[in-house]
Amino acid sequence: MVLKSSLTSLLMTLVILLISSQEIGAKSIGHEEKLAFKKAKQLYKDQLYRQSIEMLSSQFQLHSSETPKGALTLAAYSYEKIEEYSTAIKIYYLLIKTYYKSKNSEIIQSYKASGTDDLPEAPNKLYLYYHRIAESMVQIYLRDYEKLSEKDRQALRAKARMYVEILGESEYEDDSYDTVTERFEKHDKYLVDVVYHSGWFLSTSYISYRNELSIQRESDGLVVPINSTVDGLCIGGGWRYENAFWEYGINGCFSPATMNVDTDSSVTYQQSGVGSTTLIVGPSFLWKPKSGDVSIGFHIPFIYNTGDYTVPTGYTISDDTLLTYGYFLETNWKLSNWGLFTKFGKASQFKSSLWMVGINLGL
Amino acid sequence: MKIATPSSLSFLSFVLLLVSLLKTPVYAYPNFIGYGYTSCTVCHYNAYGNGPLTDYGRALGASTISDDRWWLGTRDLNELGKKSGFLYSEHMTKRFRPSLDYRGILLKNNLGGEGSENEYFTMDANASLVVRLGPETDLDKFFITGTLGYAPVPRNGSDPDADTYRSREYYIGYRPTKNWGIYAGLMDKIYGIRIVNHEAYSRSITGNTMNDQTHSLLIHYTSENFDLGIQPFIGNMAEEEQVRQTGVATNFEYTVSRKFRPGFSVQMGESEFLKTYAYAFHARAGFGKGNSVMAEFGQVQKSQLKREVETTSRYWMVQTHTLLSKGFFLLNTIEYLKSDLDVESKNLKWGPGIQYFVIQGLELRLDIFNSRLYNESSNSEDSWDFAGQVHVWF
Numbered sequence: 001m002v003l004k005s006s007l008t009s010l011l012m013t014l015v016i017l018l019i020s021s022q023e024i025g026a027k028s029i030g031h032e033e034k035l036a037f038k039k040a041k042q043l044y045k046d047q048l049y050r051q052s053i054e055m056l057s058s059q060f061q062l063h064s065s066e067t068p069k070g071a072l073t074l075a076a077y078s079y080e081k082i083e084e085y086s087t088a089i090k091i092y093y094l095l096i097k098t099y100y101k102s103k104n105s106e107i108i109q110s111y112k113a114s115g116t117d118d119l120p121e122a123p124n125k126l127y128l129y130y131h132r133i134a135e136s137m138v139q140i141y142l143r144d145y146e147k148l149s150e151k152d153r154q155a156l157r158a159k160a161r162m163y164v165e166i167l168g169e170s171e172y173e174d175d176s177y178d179t180v181t182e183r184f185e186k187h188d189k190y191l192v193d194v195v196y197h198s199g200w201f202l203s204t205s206y207i208s209y210r211n212e213l214s215i216q217r218e219s220d221g222l223v224v225p226i227n228s229t230v231d232g233l234c235i236g237g238g239w240r241y242e243n244a245f246w247e248y249g250i251n252g253c254f255s256p257a258t259m260n261v262d263t264d265s266s267v268t269y270q271q272s273g274v275g276s277t278t279l280i281v282g283p284s285f286l287w288k289p290k291s292g293d294v295s296i297g298f299h300i301p302f303i304y305n306t307g308d309y310t311v312p313t314g315y316t317i318s319d320d321t322l323l324t325y326g327y328f329l330e331t332n333w334k335l336s337n338w339g340l341f342t343k344f345g346k347a348s349q350f351k352s353s354l355w356m357v358g359i360n361l362g363l
Numbered sequence: 364m365k366i367a368t369p370s371s372l373s374f375l376s377f378v379l380l381l382v383s384l385l386k387t388p389v390y391a392y393p394n395f396i397g398y399g400y401t402s403c404t405v406c407h408y409n410a411y412g413n414g415p416l417t418d419y420g421r422a423l424g425a426s427t428i429s430d431d432r433w434w435l436g437t438r439d440l441n442e443l444g445k446k447s448g449f450l451y452s453e454h455m456t457k458r459f460r461p462s463l464d465y466r467g468i469l470l471k472n473n474l475g476g477e478g479s480e481n482e483y484f485t486m487d488a489n490a491s492l493v494v495r496l497g498p499e500t501d502l503d504k505f506f507i508t509g510t511l512g513y514a515p516v517p518r519n520g521s522d523p524d525a526d527t528y529r530s531r532e533y534y535i536g537y538r539p540t541k542n543w544g545i546y547a548g549l550m551d552k553i554y555g556i557r558i559v560n561h562e563a564y565s566r567s568i569t570g571n572t573m574n575d576q577t578h579s580l581l582i583h584y585t586s587e588n589f590d591l592g593i594q595p596f597i598g599n600m601a602e603e604e605q606v607r608q609t610g611v612a613t614n615f616e617y618t619v620s621r622k623f624r625p626g627f628s629v630q631m632g633e634s635e636f637l638k639t640y641a642y643a644f645h646a647r648a649g650f651g652k653g654n655s656v657m658a659e660f661g662q663v664q665k666s667q668l669k670r671e672v673e674t675t676s677r678y679w680m681v682q683t684h685t686l687l688s689k690g691f692f693l694l695n696t697i698e699y700l701k702s703d704l705d706v707e708s709k710n711l712k713w714g715p716g717i718q719y720f721v722i723q724g725l726e727l728r729l730d731i732f733n734s735r736l737y738n739e740s741s742n743s744e745d746s747w748d749f750a751g752q753v754h755v756w757f
Binding site (some may be wrong): 058231270 | 586622641648650651653654656681683684685687688693697707711713715733735736737738739740741742743744
């Protein structure tokens, strides 16, 4: 922020110096006009751009070739500052037509005929006008994109590119014109990036968790927790709605896994290879930190889980079928149609964290 | 004959699928492949990473990897790079590259459980020096490097009388051409992906933890297409002769694209008591800028020669780095270990964490490890551990 402010101050000082260092123009002007120009410069320096234009307008015709070069240049800069870029461009064209007509025609014709090869050299001031026109054009493009017709957009892009390419072949020292083309491209990319699109995908993952259930002895009502460990594959898919910055969707998977169960108390119960069926479905909300192929966010799963436990005579098993929910931290890495994902979180009524790591394939 | 379990098979299928799907053009710590750095030699004197950084590595760490918003000096990337020498200075001499390194850790085991305690200790505090002996046009063509510093007594109590200082690395390096490198001295074995966590299953089960360096000769070939290393080793000469492992390690990585490198490694060693044979397939992939996925799948055969007992272990590991902002990564490390294929038991560990390069020369890392043991005959509770690390280097 401080840097930007300092650069702005520096630029303004340079502009003032530039204007001050030249005569107001070759035209003969009176005392009042000189005074108005001096005041307009001071107003520009004080960042009072509208007042500066008003002061100039009170003594000069700002759309006339009869007006001195210094007054027109100051007006054009001021119009840029108040974001009236079209007016600024008109004044720059007026300056070019008045002072560099033949050189400008020579350069433009050469560019049209053979691109940037063998471009004639031009006065630095003409390059400065090219730079300012290109800058104003990109500003119009960025600000008024929605209002502009496609024809106008193309014209702005093409003309700005022409001036930038001419400057690129010149000895012109202020290379900030380089950013003009980048800003056109960045804006066009942004317009593509913000567009949401949707798609279906298939997934397969490795899943691991411990669920929580208990066994009750019917004779005395003693309840003992059962420990379990589950792992296996979870196969499914989902639908996602995304742009380059955000991704939303719903996805799920079905896991026919096996588990080992036992107790570690007075009631002895142990079984391995118990069939476990789990269905996990829920929405995901993901952020793409670098507006690219990696996303991170939350998945809210709703979980149905049941186990094919063998119940000993005289006992009952509770919570052998669960319908619950949870919260996961989800990360995705996408490459073309393929992707790798991880989910790590906790489900209510599950004894442990729940892990998933898998791949998905866009359809 | 060992039969692969469904879990290891499913992981292997992930790796193979990942390898196959990445065979299209795609747009360090080994995870710096996320920045497009495929080979360690760009940033480290050691051809397989860790140890002293080259001038380029230091400049890269200062300008590209580390956050610069807290830096009090200039934030100009070129200036940051220039001031990345010893103690944040420009390099004072051409021939000498000194450096200091400290890594401390706060451990809290068994989070939420009985007897959970905080423990802070220094893992490593060392000083290194690289003497560059190459010609003026290529000073790093020939160099000598050595590291000496504090090392804690191993926490497993295996050797309470062990020295608390140690050199983990000293060797001579000669790079006759930009492709070839020959190194001789004490260094780590070139097995698998050299991830930072020395307690990872992929490092501990294969005998590549913090004090497993060996005297060896390393011949390394690097090109745009692949890296190949062959390392005959004779064990650490500071150790007793009976326990020194003598053998060979090799590591091959192929460049499918600027941001995808699959590879494999083999390590064979034998001492008077133990014969070890390990192999691994691995892959490193970069996504966007700074993001990466690394995976390794391996198997280790250990024969206790005096007792004629043979054990085969299998492991896999996936580690992901997600760059959230400059210098700030979110990590996920998923590890699997079946320490004996003949026993229906396996360990799994999930380690979400964050890694933050606050400024050049300062790294903070917070990890949570959720460990889970699968056993056919009994179940045990998950364990949760916390580790907070500070890493400072000058």
